[in-house]
Amino acid sequence: MGEENKVILHGTWSSTYSKRVELALKIKGIPFDYVEENLSNKSDLLLKYNPVYKKIPVLVHQGKPIAESLVILEYIDETWNYEPRLLPDDPYESATLRFWVGYVQQKIAFENVCEKLRVLEEGIKSSSFAEKKPNFHGQNLDLLDIMMVATLGAFRAQEEFLGVKIIDPEKYPLIFKWVTDLMELPVVKEITPPHDELVSFLQKFKQAALKFPTN
Ligand SMILES: N[C@@H](CCC(=O)N[C@@H](CS)C(=O)NCC(=O)O)C(=O)O
Numbered sequence: 001m002g003e004e005n006k007v008i009l010h011g012t013w014s015s016t017y018s019k020r021v022e023l024a025l026k027i028k029g030i031p032f033d034y035v036e037e038n039l040s041n042k043s044d045l046l047l048k049y050n051p052v053y054k055k056i057p058v059l060v061h062q063g064k065p066i067a068e069s070l071v072i073l074e075y076i077d078e079t080w081n082y083e084p085r086l087l088p089d090d091p092y093e094s095a096t097l098r099f100w101v102g103y104v105q106q107k108i109a110f111e112n113v114c115e116k117l118r119v120l121e122e123g124i125k126s127s128s129f130a131e132k133k134p135n136f137h138g139q140n141l142d143l144l145d146i147m148m149v150a151t152l153g154a155f156r157a158q159e160e161f162l163g164v165k166i167i168d169p170e171k172y173p174l175i176f177k178w179v180t181d182l183m184e185l186p187v188v189k190e191i192t193p194p195h196d197e198l199v200s201f202l203q204k205f206k207q208a209a210l211k212f213p214t215n
Pocket residue numbers: 015016017039054055056057067068069070
């Protein structure tokens with residue numbers, strides 16, 4: 001790839017937002033350089049590229065920066081608009097898929113995650129693409145698959161850290177199968193941080209939060 005077409009991702013290894021982008025680039029087979037950012041000492045380049053939010057991930061393509069993970073994912077699919085597509089061609093299916101992507105983005109966090117998972121499980125079962133989930137064809141993941149595995153792929157580390165079941169296979173069989181099948185794919189394994197590193201990251205994060213409470 002010539003310098004003018006270069007793709008660079010600024011991210012951090014533990015960020016689910018960076019992982020979304022890394023996964024999309026790998027699924028599409030787009031070569032890229034990766035810059036690991038230290039969020040407690042952000043690089044001048046990151047501040048220049050994302051002066052509004054000052055956050056990772058930032059994708060730089062042809063020298064131009066794009067910020068916000070979901071914006072970046074759509075940019076990737078529009079720019080490298082060949083198979084596998086991250087969004088379906090059918091407008092209704094694409095709208096439904098983006099609806100659930102937005103739901104995972106906004107709602108699937110630590111608090112009340114069980115109720116949110118129930119809504120997601122039921123919503124996917126009655127969606128226009130119900131038959132397709134959770135079946136994958138090779139490594140052809142779409143935007144929602146990327147969101148699911150980047151957001152929930154660390155659930156085993158979170159379960160160990162919190163000492164509670166998050167994705168209970170009896171309560172959420174579809175989500176459990178979906179996420180665990182995705183985690184078996186080589187492309188997903190490539191971007192998944194080692195389990196022990198994630199658990200110790202969560203522990204360190206908690207200790208730091210206890211030391212410097214925000215309120
Ligand atoms: N809405 C953003 C969120 C990205 C985000 O929260 N990034 C965090 C790391 S996981 C960050 O850069 N934090 C640095 C800061 O807030 O100063 C996206 O989807 O890209």
